[in-house]
Amino acid sequence: MHSNPMVLRVTPTQLAVWSPPSVGKLKFNCDGAFSANMSDAAIGVICRDHFGDFKWGFVDKVKSISAFMTEALALKRALMLAVDLGHDNVIFETDCLSLLKCVDAKAPDMIDWRSRSIIFDIICLLGTKVGFSLSFTPRG
DSSP: OOSOOOEEOOOTTSOOOOOOOOTTOEEEEEEEEOOTTSSEEEEEEEEEOTTOOEEEEEEEEEEOSSHHHHHHHHHHHHHHHHHHTTOOSEEEEESOHHHHHHHHTTOGGGSOGGGHHHHHHHHHHHTTOTTEEEEEOOOO
């Protein structure tokens, strides 16, 4: 395993405006949609380069029990794809501050036990590449 991933933080009062990654990096924006009234949830990931050009993306249905778990599943899937595709320099961006805090603290026990294995996987996947980092951008 490599050194800890760098975590970038912004304050919730800042405007949520997409900003491109630096040259040579990709940015994966991850999001989840959850409704307590439905048995399915949805996740989505979009990948763009430093020009802001779309590289690829996907949406998928997932089984989830909470908004937090849905956001975590989106991030985990993005990380798995980046590793599978051989990307080394990637910023993973989420709008779920509690997810970022849990991953940054390397503390899966901070959250519901049913999401702990997902958080553990995220922490491990982030540690596989020195060029992986996680950032928070509040929803605009």
